[in-house]
Amino acid sequence: MEGTKPDKLVIAGVEFSSRLLMGTGKFASPEIMARALEASGTELVTAALRRVDLNDPQDNLLRAIDRRRYRLLPNTSGARDAEEAVRLARLARAASGIAWVKLEVTPEPTHLLPDPIETLRAAEVLVREGFVVLPYINADPLLARRLEEAGCATVMPLAAPIGTGRGLKTRDQIGIIIEQSRVPVVVDAGLGLPSHAAESMELGAAAVLVNTAVAAAEDPVTMARAFRLAVEAGRLAFLSGPMGESPRAQASSPLTGFLWEEPK
Amino acid sequence: MAAMSRAGEIIIFINGKKQTIEPGLSLARLLEQLQIACQGTAVEIDGRLLAAGEFESHILQPGQKIEIVRLVGGG
Numbered sequence: 086m087e088g089t090k091p092d093k094l095v096i097a098g099v100e101f102s103s104r105l106l107m108g109t110g111k112f113a114s115p116e117i118m119a120r121a122l123e124a125s126g127t128e129l130v131t132a133a134l135r136r137v138d139l140n141d142p143q144d145n146l147l148r149a150i151d152r153r154r155y156r157l158l159p160n161t162s163g164a165r166d167a168e169e170a171v172r173l174a175r176l177a178r179a180a181s182g183i184a185w186v187k188l189e190v191t192p193e194p195t196h197l198l199p200d201p202i203e204t205l206r207a208a209e210v211l212v213r214e215g216f217v218v219l220p221y222i223n224a225d226p227l228l229a230r231r232l233e234e235a236g237c238a239t240v241m242p243l244a245a246p247i248g249t250g251r252g253l254k255t256r257d258q259i260g261i262i263i264e265q266s267r268v269p270v271v272v273d274a275g276l277g278l279p280s281h282a283a284e285s286m287e288l289g290a291a292a293v294l295v296n297t298a299v300a301a302a303e304d305p306v307t308m309a310r311a312f313r314l315a316v317e318a319g320r321l322a323f324l325s326g327p328m329g330e331s332p333r334a335q336a337s338s339p340l341t342g343f344l345w346e347e348p349k
Numbered sequence: 350m351a352a353m354s355r356a357g358e359i360i361i362f363i364n365g366k367k368q369t370i371e372p373g374l375s376l377a378r379l380l381e382q383l384q385i386a387c388q389g390t391a392v393e394i395d396g397r398l399l400a401a402g403e404f405e406s407h408i409l410q411p412g413q414k415i416e417i418v419r420l421v422g423g424g
Contacts, residue, residue: 108422108424133420135421136416137419139364144421145389145419146421146422147389160423160424176393179398180418274424
């Protein structure tokens with residue numbers, strides 16, 4: 086393919102050239118966020134739904150994001166059960182006109198792990214209501230399959246608990262999910278370094294989603310670019326058919342013609 | 350609950366905070382007074398999601414709980 090063939094990420098029939106999804110939380114300012122998004126090359130960015138601050142009613146994320154350039158993906162962060170998630174998704178659709186939703190149900194505050202049962206319940210309702218549902222899940226292959234069967238557009242297994250930056254701790258489970266899934270597998274949460282993103286892509290993930298790793302870096306704009314390069318490198322490596330591992334050394338240089346060899 | 354205050358004003362709850370408003374106020378007018386653009390905003394009243402077309406016609410009633418939300422940065 087020589088790196089020239091179009092290699093698009095397709096979610097619910099929509100094509101994306103970038104395989105890096107970006108979160109928009111925790112940035113020091115809207116300006117830094119905008120520059121980081123640009124440097125990342127992303128085309129799909131997440132957002133949360135919250136009460137308008139009555140003391141600062143002009144504050145509006147949508148104004149800081151160029152909607153012609155980035156597709157918005159509202160999430161249901163903060164939802165503790167299926168009912169709350171469905172309510173947030175409906176509100177987000179009413180506020181933004183967007184029927185895509187990153188479904189998150191995280192009832193437990195310490196590790197913020199997603200509740201599999203409530204997530205599946207909410208997904209079934211939202212798919213019925215016409216939403217394009219991208220569920221955030223623990224790296225559970227059976228749950229991933231159930232969500233795919235329920236009509237979800239992707240599955241988004243976590244690499245490690247959100248915001249921990251610990252990398253691909255769920256590698257083996259995500260490998261199974263990638264192997265079995267017919268919808269894009271987006272590795273979400275817990276990636277702290279570009280190498281983690283590259284590893285996910287080398288494993289065969291369709292995309293990764295990053296927020297804190299970029300927003301909390303000393304230089305978010307440069308880190309965004311680093312993640313962009315890592316995702317591209319990992320994807321190209323996956324498509325290139327990596328060599329297999331070997332238990333023994335295999336010399337790279339010829340094993341003949343050594344200068345101390347005696348003529349035969 | 351005393352949802353009426355003096356001078357005929359009524360009490361409602363906006364994003365969890367008690368507020369006093371004039372009677373007969375529409376939701377659209379309330380948003381205008383709060384300097385909140387309708388664009389990009391969703392509103393729930395007593396748990397019911399309002400369609401954008403209802404903002405003008407909905408007259409706020411005493412004791413109503415109003416949630417005004419929009420998208421913010423998030424992951």
